[in-house]
Structures are given as C-alpha cells and as structure tokens.
Amino acid sequence: MDVSKGDLISELKILRKGRGVAMPQLSERVGPALRMVCELTKEDGATEARRKISERLTVLSSHLPDDLRTVVLAAFGLTPDARMPFYQDRVHWAATRINRDDRTARRRIDDGIAQLAEFAVGTLRPVTxxxxxxxxxxxxxxxxxxxxxxxxxxxxxxxxxxxxxxxxxxxxxxxxxxxxxxxxxxxxxxxxxxxxxxxxxxxxxxxxxxxxxxxxxxxxxxxxxxxxxxxxxxxxxxxxxxxxxxxxxxxxxxxxxxxxxxxxxxxxxxxxxxxxxxxxxxxxxxxxxxxxxxxxxxxxxxxxxxxxxxxxxxxxxxxxxxx
Missing domain, CATH: 2.60.40 (Immunoglobulin-like)
Structure with a gap:
C-alpha cells in the first residue's frame, strides 16, 4: 500500500478529536495510512496500538520546530498536562503555551500535522x-x-x-x-x-x-x-x-x-x-x-x-x- 500525504493528514485530524490517542474506540479512528506509518498489525490489541501510535507520533513530532511540536503533541493528548477530554480544551492549553490565541493555535496544529505527515511519508520505508x-x-x-x-x-x-x-x-x-x-x-x-x-x-x-x-x-x-x-x-x-x-x-x-x-x-x-x-x-x-x-x-x-x-x-x- 502506498501512503499519501493527504490521506495521512485526514486520518491525523480524525485522531485528534475527542480524547485523542486516549479515546476508548481508538481502533475505529485509525485508518489504513496511519496503520502503515505506525506498523500496526491485525494482532495488535488496543493497548499495543495505543503504544505504537503514541511512540511513532512522538518520534515524528521531534523533527518539528518547537512551537509546532508543542501544539501537535497537545492536540493528540500526548503531553501529560494536556490529557483533557475535549479537543478545544487542548487547543486552549496549547495556545497559552505559545502565547497565542486559540485561533492561531489551531492553525499551528494544522501546519504541524501537515509537516508531520510529509515527514512520515518521506521516511516511510516499506522494506523494513x-x-x-x-x-x-x-x-x-x-x-x-x-x-x-x-x-x-x-x-x-x-x-x-x-x-x-x-x-x-x-x-x-x-x-x-x-x-x-x-x-x-x-x-x-x-x-x-x-x-x-x-x-x-x-x-x-x-x-x-x-x-x-x-x-x-x-x-x-x-x-x-x-x-x-x-x-x-x-x-x-x-x-x-x-x-x-x-x-x-x-x-x-x-x-x-x-x-x-x-x-x-x-x-x-x-x-x-x-x-x-x-x-x-x-x-x-x-x-x-x-x-x-x-x-x-x-x-x-x-x-x-x-x-x-x-x-x-x-x-x-x-x-x-x-x-
């Protein structure tokens, strides 16, 4: 399967909703592109899938500029202090950390997800x-x-x-x-x-x-x-x-x-x-x-x-x- 940047962006934007990676129905929110990027298998249960996704997104986010990394990790609920049940609350938390308003924080999150997806697709190695x-x-x-x-x-x-x-x-x-x-x-x-x-x-x-x-x-x-x-x-x-x-x-x-x-x-x-x-x-x-x-x-x-x-x-x- 070839993973496109557009497909991965769409799936990441779905993943950030609700509780993010902590959502109870995580497997239902994970599409084929994200499964490929995170190397999920059919045998992976909810706990293992959550671990793989969290670790992969954390590694990919480490390549982002500091401000984008901060807001992206918060958006997915990967920052301990930003593990809130609603996406809008995590957006507000991220906005305060970068000293911007919520609207700007949302744009930064979109920019960060786009860069994260580009990097993931560019480094995806199906020969692993x-x-x-x-x-x-x-x-x-x-x-x-x-x-x-x-x-x-x-x-x-x-x-x-x-x-x-x-x-x-x-x-x-x-x-x-x-x-x-x-x-x-x-x-x-x-x-x-x-x-x-x-x-x-x-x-x-x-x-x-x-x-x-x-x-x-x-x-x-x-x-x-x-x-x-x-x-x-x-x-x-x-x-x-x-x-x-x-x-x-x-x-x-x-x-x-x-x-x-x-x-x-x-x-x-x-x-x-x-x-x-x-x-x-x-x-x-x-x-x-x-x-x-x-x-x-x-x-x-x-x-x-x-x-x-x-x-x-x-x-x-x-x-x-x-x-």
Whole structure:
C-alpha cells in the first residue's frame, strides 16, 4: 500500500478529536495510512496500538520546530498536562503555551500535522520487514543513558527485542571498549563490567576483535515469531570520545542520552548518522555539529537503523587551560 500525504493528514485530524490517542474506540479512528506509518498489525490489541501510535507520533513530532511540536503533541493528548477530554480544551492549553490565541493555535496544529505527515511519508520505508530476512530477531527500541563524567563511564541500556523466528532462546550482543593506552594492546575481560538487571542471564563473553566483546544473553523463556521481550543492562568501561550503536540486527529506534558533564566542556559534539564505523575514531571525518544543553547533556535519536552502520555521537574535548 502506498501512503499519501493527504490521506495521512485526514486520518491525523480524525485522531485528534475527542480524547485523542486516549479515546476508548481508538481502533475505529485509525485508518489504513496511519496503520502503515505506525506498523500496526491485525494482532495488535488496543493497548499495543495505543503504544505504537503514541511512540511513532512522538518520534515524528521531534523533527518539528518547537512551537509546532508543542501544539501537535497537545492536540493528540500526548503531553501529560494536556490529557483533557475535549479537543478545544487542548487547543486552549496549547495556545497559552505559545502565547497565542486559540485561533492561531489551531492553525499551528494544522501546519504541524501537515509537516508531520510529509515527514512520515518521506521516511516511510516499506522494506523494513524485508531487511529482517535472515535475522532471528530485531530491536524494536533501544534506549541508552550514558554518563561520561564519572571515574569510569557508565551506561544503562534498555532494549525491546522482537523475535523473527520461533524458539529463540539467546541474543547475541556486542560492545566495544577502549583498549589500553599501549600501542597494539588488546582490551581485557576486566576492562568491561556488565550487569543484567532483568531479561536474561549472561552466559558467554568472548573477544571478537582487539576492543570488541561478544556477549551471549540467555532468555528466561523461548520466544516465538512476533513475541516481544525487554532487557536492561548496565555497562562500565573506559570509552573513546564517542558512543555509537552499530547494530548487528535491524533496529527500529535508537534513543541516546549522553551526559558529558560541565566540569570539562567538549569543544564540539558531532552527530553520526549512518556513518562508517571508522568515522567515529577518525578526527578528519566530518559530521553535523549539535549543541550541548546547560546540564552538559546531549540527546539524539535515530529510526530504521541499517545493520553495520554507526549511529550516535562523537566529541572533541576542549584543551585544558594553562594556569
């Protein structure tokens, strides 16, 4: 099915009525275009459909200008403070947030929905499922929170996986750490500290290269095709001045928060989006500069990651001042 921008706009305008995404009869308000964009299946119940729609619209809205993102999220009832039973009340709430009247807020909502639909159609990739052929599982969502401003950098990883085959009992994961400073040295097992908070048992760890560990995670129970499973891991390791996801298996969403800290501000932070893995280490490789907020943090997200490419950020530290 081809999704047109006009069809998607019409369906989104229907969705914003009443309670928005919180409406009891959500499935009756979701048309074929929105189903395609949000990858809804016939097996999805009301709760799962609501989750998929909410997450997809939130991700798409993140690409809008601040004012349009504010009013669009409110229009669909995706902003916690704007979860009101009537659309006109959400419009008024949005108007106060952008310091405009209700009529202007309605126009901004229409503009935001049009841009959101254009972006959704432009990035819709019907080959997503085809990319999963040959893979036993894929990542539906990966969220990482990394704190660099610690004696040893620490990351929490929350991952939701989906089985693409029956009788899946183990996940193969990998993590790259910084090798010792001496030239030609290899990373050692003690250079990486891994804890499983929930979702399985770590049963294997092997060196796949001089700085990459392969990890085997045994699942609590076998998964069959379409089953979802969530895992939570904590990593502690010395890292190079970059953090990227280089997926082995297809990944639908990668959300990354990096706390670089305020004590040592980076000179520049560069976005890596479908880059070659070596670009993360290459000081000459270019990328788009992105800002660091007042808390010394960076937040980026990516969709439809291709296996083998790098997605994330790298940074260049400022030179220490001489006193």
């Amino acid at each position: 499922r085809a990319k999963r052929v040959g893979h036993h599982w894929h990542t539906e969502e990966l969220r990482v929170a990394l704190a660099v401003d610690r004696p040893v950098p620490e990351a929490f990883e929350f991952r939701r996986v989906v089985a693409d085959t029956d009788d899946l009992t183990e996940l193969d994961l990998a993590l790259t750490v910084a090798a010792p400073d001496s030239s030609g040295a290899r990373a050692r097992k003690e250079d990486l500290d891994v804890e499983v908070f929930h979702g399985g048992i770590l049963t294997g760890r092997r060196m796949e290269s001089s700085d990459r560990f392969g990890l085997a995670l045994k699942l609590p129970a076998a998964l069959n095709h379409g089953d979802r499973h969530e895992i939570a891991l904590r990593f502690r390791a010395r890292i190079e001045p970059h953090y990227v996801c280089v997926p082995r298996h297809p990944c639908d969403l990668f959300d990354l928060h990096v706390r670089l800290g305020k004590e040592r501000a980076p000179r520049e932070v560069v976005l890596l989006n479908k880059a070659f893995q070596g670009d993360a280490r290459d000081p000459i490789a270019e990328g788009t500069s992105i800002p660091v907020n007042e808390a010394g943090e960076v937040h980026v997200r990516f969709e439809n990651l291709d296996p083998g490419f790098a997605y994330g950020i790298k940074w260049r530290w400022s030179e220490p001042s001489l006193s």
